[in-house]
Amino acid sequence: MARSSMSASHCFAFEQDFIGTWRCIPLCVRRKLDLVGVKLKLSHWLALSQRQRQALVDWSDAADALDQMRQHLRTISREMADGVVRDLPPAVDEPWQQGTALPDEIHSAAEARGVDLTPQQWAAISELDRFALCKLVRPGHDHHNLEAALSEVLG
Structure with a gap:
């Protein structure tokens, strides 16, 4: 699925508690960081001005723009x-980039919350939506936004 410009700067409703203040790195920026292969620590993010943080939120996710962002x-x-900032391998062929196979951990997490997420639904949602769900089900993550994310992206 091609990346859309809407996904580049879209913030989720479940992120509302920090949108505007940008006290946390929003998922749209985290996706761009993964695509470009950059580890931006929260301390780096917080050292940026509000204007600089907003610029990263608004930054395009076109390939040439991502190179400029890096x-x-x-x-x-x-x-x-x-x-x-540290370099990481850029995201390539990640489950959230594919949309072809519903990852088991996403299916299990949805099912545990009473949500029937089908492979067809997974394929139909945006790359950013898939990215968000993948990030929110990671081991060690507190998962407190997962139900809201499932509701928002599948609603």
């Missing part, structure tokens, strides 16, 4: 207490 983050993080 370089931008390296440049602006040089003077930060935590140093330059």
Whole structure:
């Protein structure tokens, strides 16, 4: 599924408690970071001005724009207490990028919450929606937004 410009800056309703203040990194930015292969710590994010955070939310997810974002983050993080952002392998062929097979952990998490998520529904939702669900079911994550996310993306 092609990335859409709407997904580039879309924030979910379940993220409303920090939209505007940007005290947490929204999932639309986290997706771009995964696509570009950059580890931006929360401390890096919080060291940015509101304007800089908003610019990252609004940043395009087109391939050339993501390359520019990577370089931008390296440049602006040089003077930060935590140093330059770390490079990670860019996301390639992740389940959220595919949409072809419903991951077992997503299916199980949905089922445990009384939600019947089908492979067809998984394929039909946006890449950002799939990304959000994948992030929210990870082991060690508190999962407190998972029910709201399932309701929002499938509603």
